[in-house]
Amino acid sequence: MQKLLETFLIGLSTGSIYALMSLALVLVWRSTRVVNFAQAGQAMLSTYIGFEISTRTEIFWLGLLFAIAAGALLGAGVDYFFMRVLFKHAVSGPAAVVAPVIATLGLLGLIRSIVGLIWGGEFKTIKSPASTDGFTFGETTIPFSALNLLIIVTVFVILIILAIIFQRTNLGLSLRASAYAPEIAQLAGIRTARTRTIGWAIAGGVGGVAGMLVTASNFLSPYSLDLLLVFGFIAAVIGGLESMVGSVVGALILGIALTFILNYVGTSLVFIGGFAVLIVVLLVKPDGIMARGRARRA
């Protein structure tokens, strides 16, 4: 019973980090119809900046703030200087369908190499803002630590902020409108191109938080966020790629499921488990768990 509860709590903490990554992917997908594989790179570069700040000032939260700012700037920059150019050269021919996907992949490689050139490949650690030792109740110590609790709380706060932005502000309304029906939104006077860039900025900032939180209990290297990208994508697919709520729910489910596999079966099957979840969802419920009997658009 105790192990069950521990596993659940740790899964919740892992899943909430996945939630940020999958949210970032979904935000971009809704507005641009591109799965932004460069998100892992953007988050990584933001985390390196956060790492520099928090190591120099020894304040984790200042590093987090800088990571958010860097992520947002980077996200807006990628959309403004990269995606717009790409879509202007809107291509025809055999490569037209695959060009955006391949372009974000190239961007991931570019950011990775730049980070490697500046910081090198060795593992960096960020001093955790809270204890990583498990809580102790009387005699027993559980693996769930203050850091895990802090991660859950931080993600929860960010989700609430995002929910307020999207549900209660004009900006949120235009973001939703331009994602839902870009042409009609434009006719209604929304500057959709600018709104899209803001969407990319929000996604970038959220990705920066995900990178910092993962790194607090782990290490940072030019490759350390690849798995986060994959699990974020799987979570987004569970949620149907369209739905923000769905992606968060999907991420929590995935995080808890993978932690159960880790604790009850072993490390060797964690990735296979994640991949199996992806395949099963794609085959059985390709619209994601939030869909209500609508066919997935091609």
Place this chain on the structure above:
Amino acid sequence: MRKKLALFILLGWVLLLIGDRVDELRVYQGAQIAMYTIALASIVLLTGYSGQVSLGNGAMMAVGGYSAALTLNNLGSPVWFAFVMAVVVSALFGAFLGAAAARLSGPYLAGTTLALAVGLPEIANQFAFLGGVPGILFDVGFPPARFGEEFTQYKWFFWIASFIALLALFITSNVLQSRYGRTWRAIRSHSLAAELSGVNSGRMKILAFTISSALAGLAGAVMAMTISLVAPGAYTLSLSFALVTGAVLAGVSSLPGVVFGALILVAIPEVADVLATRWGGDENLNNYLPGLIVSVLLILSVIFTPNGPGEKLKSRHHKKA
């Protein structure tokens, strides 16, 4: 068909002559070019013809490499059988994956194959019979004695790799010119119209995935031969990146272009090495400059000539004519 066969045999003979005249390093690079040629052909068939994007070709190569090595080491079979097994196992793997992939499009397929490219090396790390991080040996043995003392190991690799590459290209080019090639192109340009003309697009996509995986697996086995080893570190995400870049540079739907793409992929580390030494040669520069060049090439070519550099030349040529 007979003309083409003659052309390929002539090509093989030219390769043999070249192999005798250049130094060891070039011979080794020749084997690498042959390996990349097969791998790029697999992407051209899948992406350029059937219109499915796969970012996981590195993973498919790993499947081929591991099957070849396991066959050779555990069954004590002849070398050619190891290559056959690489093709068979990766084709089966591809068929299984293709069954899922045929129902996916665009981002779903790209994401799923990317997940595979990231995750497969991890899986190899976890199971003892796959040798973990150090990997397992794949030794095709010394060249036969009748070639004489002078005949080096690398030249033997080059002969095997070139022979396999020529064979693979010959078969692929015939498949692409057959009914199947035409049907794939029809599905790619308009899948609904193709289905209305009686094409079972799902089955054809699975077939494309299967053949493409078989080619990638073969390339993986050839790669394992040239480095005498299969290890997770050889089949990284960077390899999948490099392959996509090579295919885009080759012009995704041009089979002869793959030789050009393969040439560039082998040249990039060379160029990067020269540049890194000239610019001071610190460790980071050596490690990350090749990746930088690959990504910049990929981005530039996707933005400016998404259908390959050949396309622009061709259209210019047509205007003149």
